[in-house]
Amino acid sequence: MTPFPDQSGYRRSGHYSTPPQKRPEVKTNFSLRYASNPRDAKNYDTARLREEFLVERLMVPDEINLTYSMYDRLIVGGAMPVDEALRLEPVDILRADYFTERREVGIINVGGAGTVTVEGETYTIGFKEALYTEGFKDTRQLIKSK
Numbered sequence: 425m426t427p428f429p430d431q432s433g434y435r436r437s438g439h440y441s442t443p444p445q446k447r448p449e450v451k452t453n454f455s456l457r458y459a460s461n462p463r464d465a466k467n468y469d470t471a472r473l474r475e476e477f478l479v480e481r482l483m484v485p486d487e488i489n490l491t492y493s494m495y496d497r498l499i500v501g502g503a504m505p506v507d508e509a510l511r512l513e514p515v516d517i518l519r520a521d522y523f524t525e526r527r528e529v530g531i532i533n534v535g536g537a538g539t540v541t542v543e544g545e546t547y548t549i550g551f552k553e554a555l556y557t558e559g560f561k562d563t564r565q566l567i568k569s570k
Contacts, residue, residue: 452488453481454515459494483534486510488567492517499527505538509566521561528558537570 460468460476468476479491482502488510490501503510512529514520523529531540533549540547542560548570549555 451486451510452490452513452515453484454490454492454517456492456517457494488512490515503567504535505567505569509568511566524557524559525561528556531555531557531567535569539566539568539570541566541568 457476465473465476479500482489482500483504484502485504485506486508488501488503490499492499492515503512512523514523514525518525518527520526531549532554533551535551537548537550540549540555540557542557547555
């Protein structure tokens with residue numbers, strides 16, 4: 425099943441309140457998911473469980489894909505810089521001037537060597553290495569492949 429079966433960007437079933445937002449200037453896709461009632465979720469079949477909880481299309485070349493879940497206001501995301509650096513910018517639902525205004529970010533590299541630039545300082549992270557950041561205001565933080 426494709427994540428968005430029609431061209432409108434809306435999934436016709438499920439509990440999504442917004443279509444994915446595509447912001448070409450920063451190459452970020454964003455979707456929102458509401459929490460499911462535990463009594464309802466007990467009755468979901470496999471297809472429904474996948475629809476409600478599986479995050480697909482996480483790693484797409486030269487894009488940042490974010491899914492905001494109402495479970496603990498968690499954002500799951502993937503960034504895959506291939507031909508260009510990617511910039512982490514706030515999405516509308518955060519109501520913030522910068523992504524980490526009220527958030528922390530854990531970056532785990534699951535690909536080739538890369539760099540992350542935070543407030544002018546560049547960190548090299550290799551495969552299976554991690555970087556933790558919080559409260560950085562510089563909107564020029566970049567994620568790049570080496």
